[in-house]
Amino acid sequence: MEKSIAQLQKFTYSILKLEENEWNDFSSIWLPLSAKRKTLLTAAGETEKHLYFITEGVQRAFYLHNDKEATLVFTYPYSFSGVADSFLTQLPSRYYFETLTASTFLRTTYQQVHKLMNQHRNIAKLILKATSFALSGVLERQIELQCFSAEEKFRTLLKRSPHVLQLIPHKYLASYLGIDATTFSKLLGTIRL
Numbered sequence: 001m002e003k004s005i006a007q008l009q010k011f012t013y014s015i016l017k018l019e020e021n022e023w024n025d026f027s028s029i030w031l032p033l034s035a036k037r038k039t040l041l042t043a044a045g046e047t048e049k050h051l052y053f054i055t056e057g058v059q060r061a062f063y064l065h066n067d068k069e070a071t072l073v074f075t076y077p078y079s080f081s082g083v084a085d086s087f088l089t090q091l092p093s094r095y096y097f098e099t100l101t102a103s104t105f106l107r108t109t110y111q112q113v114h115k116l117m118n119q120h121r122n123i124a125k126l127i128l129k130a131t132s133f134a135l136s137g138v139l140e141r142q143i144e145l146q147c148f149s150a151e152e153k154f155r156t157l158l159k160r161s162p163h164v165l166q167l168i169p170h171k172y173l174a175s176y177l178g179i180d181a182t183t184f185s186k187l188l189g190t191i192r193l
Contacts, residue, residue, distance in 0.1 A: 048086035057103025
C-alpha cells in the first residue's frame with residue numbers, strides 16, 4: 001500500500017501540491033481494493049459512492065441504449081476514476097463502470113472526500129481542478145466525435161494513447177471512437193504514425 005500511496009501523492013501533486021497536514025488527512029482516507037476482470041463496480045441507476053485511484057489494470061465507463069453500448073472513457077494507472085458526475089452530484093449514475101482487466105485501486109468514499117473538502121480549502125481546490133481537467137477532456141472528445149472523420153479519430157487516439165492498442169480489446173476502442181469494428185480493423189491495418 002505504501003507504493004500506491006506514493007503514486008497517489010505524485011499524481012495529486014501534479015494537479016495541486018497540498019500542505020503537509022492536508023496531504024496527511026487526504027492520504028489517510030484511502031483503502032486498497034482489488035477486482036477481477038469484468039467486475040461491475042457501478043451500475044446505471046446506482047449512485048457512485050466511491051472515488052478510485054487506479055494502481056493496476058484498465059477500466060471503462062459505458063452507456064447502454066437498448067442493445068448498443070457506447071464506451072465513454074477508459075481509465076488506467078495512475079489516475080482517479082469512477083462515475084465522476086454521479087460521485088460529485090450524488091445522483092444516480094446513467095453509466096456503468098467496469099474493470100476490463102484485473103485491477104487494483106485505492107478507494108475512498110464521497111463522505112470522506114466531502115468532509116475534507118469542507119475542512120481544507122486546498123483539497124476543495126484539488127477536486128475542482130481535477131474536475132476541470134476532466135471536463136476539458138470531455139469537451140475536446142466531444143469535438144472529435146462530432147467533427148472528425150473515422151481516420152482522424154483513429155489517428156488522434158494513436159497520438160494521445162498508443163499503448164491502448166495492446167491494453168484494450170479493439171471492439172471497445174471502436175465503440176469509444178464511435179466507429180464500427182470493421183472500420184476500426186481497416187484503419188488498424190492501414191494507418192501508421
